[in-house]
Amino acid sequence: MTAPGPTSGSHRERVKAKRREAIRRSGMRLFAEHGYDGTTIADIARAADVAPRTVQQYFPSKHDIALSVANEVASRLTDAVEQHPEAGFLEVVDIWLAAEAEFNDAELMALTKAMNEANPGLQALSSSQLTDVVQVASTRLSAETGLSVDEPLSAVLAAAVGAALAQYIGIAHQFPRHTRAAPPRDGLPARPHRRGQSHPRLRPTAEPTTTRRTVATAVASALTSSCAW
Numbered sequence: 505m506t507a508p509g510p511t512s513g514s515h516r517e518r519v520k521a522k523r524r525e526a527i528r529r530s531g532m533r534l535f536a537e538h539g540y541d542g543t544t545i546a547d548i549a550r551a552a553d554v555a556p557r558t559v560q561q562y563f564p565s566k567h568d569i570a571l572s573v574a575n576e577v578a579s580r581l582t583d584a585v586e587q588h589p590e591a592g593f594l595e596v597v598d599i600w601l602a603a604e605a606e607f608n609d610a611e612l613m614a615l616t617k618a619m620n621e622a623n624p625g626l627q628a629l630s631s632s633q634l635t636d637v638v639q640v641a642s643t644r645l646s647a648e649t650g651l652s653v654d655e656p657l658s659a660v661l662a663a664a665v666g667a668a669l670a671q672y673i674g675i676a677h678q679f680p681r682h683t684r685a686a687p688p689r690d691g692l693p694a695r696p697h698r699r700g701q702s703h704p705r706l707r708p709t710a711e712p713t714t715t716r717r718t719v720a721t722a723v724a725s726a727l728t729s730s731c732a733w
Contacts, residue, residue: 524562527552529615531559531569536618540570540626570623571631573616574673578637580604581669585640593641593648604676613676620674627670634666641665 530551534543545566549556563569584600591599620626642662651657 523552523554523558527554527559527562528569528572529612531563531566532573532615532619535566535570535626536615536622540566540619540623567629567631570619570626571629571634573612574669575631575633576607577604577673577676578631578633578669580607582633582637582640585637585644593645596644608676613673617674634669637669638662638665 527548531543531548534547534551538547543566545556545559548566548569549559552559563572580603581600584596584603588596588599639662642658642665645661645665646652646658651661
């Protein structure tokens with residue numbers, strides 16, 4: 505039997521990615537229209553035209569669908585912080601926002617916003633990715649501002665990181681695609697993979713756009729001010 509050609513795997517991956525996205529968007533749309541509690545895995549399967557078991561192969565629970573966008577955004581911010589230990593927090597936020605332009609699907613982010621507005625309780629859900637980004641970003645900020653991680657205000661700083669991320673997700677659909685992530689280097693792919701897989705170091709563009717720099721400054725300033733009381 506002939507071995508699969510070099511493009512077979514790529515084709516399968518594209519089919520899987522398309523199916524996953526169809527399931528995710530179907531679930532999020534149903535959460536927005538009928539409520540998180542009022543939607544079942546079977547409902548999502550019917551909307552995505554797949555079997556319930558297929559839904560759970562991609563997303564073990566409704567929780568995983570609801571948090572999928574937030575988890576991906578959080579993982580990319582965590583990567584940006586960890587990959588640039590020498591950079592100040594303002595620069596890290598700028599690097600992250602530059603890379604986010606590549607992923608900013610306005611329709612998906614608007615759907616995320618609609619889902620969250622229809623289900624305020626979803627804001628209370630958490631995940632390992634969200635926990636990681638709060639820990640990593642607040643630790644970096646604590647070090648930069650001279651605040652010990654053992655001090656009570658560290659909890660305020662961590663909460664500020666989480667709030668800033670939630671706010672970004674809520675307005676990301678309004679951002680134009682006028683920034684670009686840095687080009688790939690060392691033969692690595694241009695788009696980062698899921699957290700834990702190999703992907704390129706994110707770098708800032710030579711001249712960050714005014715809008716992105718303004719947002720980066722606002723985010724960093726708001727977070728830093730929380731520990732400057």
